[in-house]
Amino acid sequence: MRYLCLIYDEEKKLGAMSKAESDAFMADYFTFTDAIKKSGHHLGGEALQPIQTATTVRIRNGKLSTTDGPFAETKEQLGGFYLINARDLNDAIQVASKIPSARLGSVEVRPIQEFDQQ
Amino acid sequence: MNEDAADGAGVRETVDAVYRSDSRRVLATLIRLLGDFDLAEEALHDAFTAAVERWPRDGVPANPRAWLVSTGRFKAIDGMRRRARFDGSLAELARRLDPDSSAPAAGDEEGVEDDRLRLIFTCCHPALPPDAQIALTLRAVCGLTTEEIARAFLTGPPTVAQRIVRAKAKIRDAGIPYQVPSRADLPDRLDAVLHTVYLVFNEGYSASSGTSLTRHDLSGEAIRLGRLLSELLPEPEAVGLLALMLLHESRRAARTSPTGEIVLLGDQERSLWNRDLIAEGSALVQRALSSRRFGPYTLQAAIAAVHAEAPDAAATDWAQIVGLYDVLARADPSPVVQLNRAAAVAMRDGPLAGLTLIDAILARGDLPDYHLAHSARADLCRRLGRTAEARASYERALRLTRQEPERRFLERRLGELPD
Numbered sequence: 260m261r262y263l264c265l266i267y268d269e270e271k272k273l274g275a276m277s278k279a280e281s282d283a284f285m286a287d288y289f290t291f292t293d294a295i296k297k298s299g300h301h302l303g304g305e306a307l308q309p310i311q312t313a314t315t316v317r318i319r320n321g322k323l324s325t326t327d328g329p330f331a332e333t334k335e336q337l338g339g340f341y342l343i344n345a346r347d348l349n350d351a352i353q354v355a356s357k358i359p360s361a362r363l364g365s366v367e368v369r370p371i372q373e374f375d376q377q
Numbered sequence: 378m379n380e381d382a383a384d385g386a387g388v389r390e391t392v393d394a395v396y397r398s399d400s401r402r403v404l405a406t407l408i409r410l411l412g413d414f415d416l417a418e419e420a421l422h423d424a425f426t427a428a429v430e431r432w433p434r435d436g437v438p439a440n441p442r443a444w445l446v447s448t449g450r451f452k453a454i455d456g457m458r459r460r461a462r463f464d465g466s467l468a469e470l471a472r473r474l475d476p477d478s479s480a481p482a483a484g485d486e487e488g489v490e491d492d493r494l495r496l497i498f499t500c501c502h503p504a505l506p507p508d509a510q511i512a513l514t515l516r517a518v519c520g521l522t523t524e525e526i527a528r529a530f531l532t533g534p535p536t537v538a539q540r541i542v543r544a545k546a547k548i549r550d551a552g553i554p555y556q557v558p559s560r561a562d563l564p565d566r567l568d569a570v571l572h573t574v575y576l577v578f579n580e581g582y583s584a585s586s587g588t589s590l591t592r593h594d595l596s597g598e599a600i601r602l603g604r605l606l607s608e609l610l611p612e613p614e615a616v617g618l619l620a621l622m623l624l625h626e627s628r629r630a631a632r633t634s635p636t637g638e639i640v641l642l643g644d645q646e647r648s649l650w651n652r653d654l655i656a657e658g659s660a661l662v663q664r665a666l667s668s669r670r671f672g673p674y675t676l677q678a679a680i681a682a683v684h685a686e687a688p689d690a691a692a693t694d695w696a697q698i699v700g701l702y703d704v705l706a707r708a709d710p711s712p713v714v715q716l717n718r719a720a721a722v723a724m725r726d727g728p729l730a731g732l733t734l735i736d737a738i739l740a741r742g743d744l745p746d747y748h749l750a751h752s753a754r755a756d757l758c759r760r761l762g763r764t765a766e767a768r769a770s771y772e773r774a775l776r777l778t779r780q781e782p783e784r785r786f787l788e789r790r791l792g793e794l795p796d
Contacts, residue, residue: 370550
């Protein structure tokens with residue numbers, strides 16, 4: 260099954276890291292990504308730019324509205340994702356628990372909705 | 378074939394007995410074979426319907442459980458084939474599940490016991506919400522009906538039914554596997570299972586709301602689950618939890634007066650305690666402690682065992698109980714454990730020592746709305762002759778409790794305070 264691992268970090272915490280800490284954190288990410296590529300779990304993944312670069316778009320009554328940032332004030336922000344292939348939820352949880360941000364923020368594991376192609 | 382074959386009523390009794398003893402095992406295996414809770418429940422029902430029809434005619438099979446599993450599986454596949462004429466996707470599923478194309482595993486004892494563990498771990502998967510874990514466990518593992526579960530939890534059958542439907546949907550859609558966790562995951566996952574079992578026990582032992590203090594059926598189901606777990610997976614904490622439940626259960630008859638009033642541990646008529654349960658619980662505590670890998674459940678059971686050994690409240694070994702609470706507080710540094718430790722210290726060193734500890738807990742902002750913290754504080758103030766403080770704390774506890782016998786108990790204590 261395919262799962263999307265949504266990575267939520269506290270940008271404040273990440274911003275408060277020293278250069279050495281932040282380098283080590285990034286190194287952990289590179290190691291993790293290599294590991295899940297080798298194990299065959301990795302299908303894709305990206306890191307996102309910080310929340311102040313975000314734009315929220317909606318159409319209401321046929322009218323486009325564009326606003327700055329995400330609409331809700333939250334402590335943790337979506338910072339990146341991995342799309343993985345896992346045997347089942349237990350396998351997916353194992354992979355997600357090794358994402359470096361699981362130690363600092365949280366990781367939401369969501370199964371991909373598969374639609375019939377017929 | 379069985380001699381009773383000709384005796385229809387006897388066979389009917391046999392079917393009922395097999396249902397009681399084996400229907401959960403059959404269901405657990407059918408879920409694995411069919412890969413779906415709903416299909417398996419339907420197949421279980423069909424298998425027992427077939428047994429009622431055929432066993433009087435053909436005799437009771439030598440291995441009723443294996444017969445039920447293979448009949449249920451056959452019926453499920455047959456049903457899918459028939460429906461497949463209308464829905465092409467079922468044809469592939471039916472082919473995959475065909476008994477001839479996959480290894481049969483109905484007969485072997487070990488496989489069947491594994492299926493029961495698989496079922497428990499799946500129902501108590503931490504990805505399911507706690508109330509859904511409880512409902513699904515009681516339904517699938519214990520075989521309670523939706524109505525029975527609803528009555529036990531003072532809620533409506535539609536609410537319980539919806540929880541179960543949603544839990545099954547999540548198991549299917551999120552890919553929760555039907556398996557016993559790997560060695561590495563086992564400690565965490567076992568904790569989740571034990572927690573669910575203990576919640577069921579507590580719900581039965583000390584109902585969180587409502588008029589009746591004990592709902593015996595739920596405690597009985599929790600103990601059955603505890604026995605099953607410590608039999609199938611004899612980890613120290615599984616054994617410790619079973620011991621804890623048995624030791625609590627041993628006091629059931631003494632916990633309430635004939636009029637349904639609460640009787641505190643110190644005031645209980647100890648001749649009403651069930652000695653068989655105490656003996657069994659204490660032996661299990663020893664077994665869990667000797668493993669050296671015990672945790673909070675075993676320690677709580679050890680504390681209960683010390684109480685059980687004392688011929689009366691005054692003869693209780695409070696020093697040993699405080700010592701066990703010290704170890705417990707390290708394993709589980711929660712404010713509730715601190716509160717219980719404070720109550721034990723009050724018994725060992727006097728009410729003032731206990732009150733100082735409880736006030737420290739409350740001053741930290743822990744347990745502000747926990748009625749037992751305020752009633753414990755009230756009790757120590759009462760014993761110290763601080764009547765006004767005792768009154769204020771009893772009143773606070775009274776506002777916080779939602780349970781009718783607790784309310785009456787606190788009102789009685791308030792009434793007994795000197796003016």
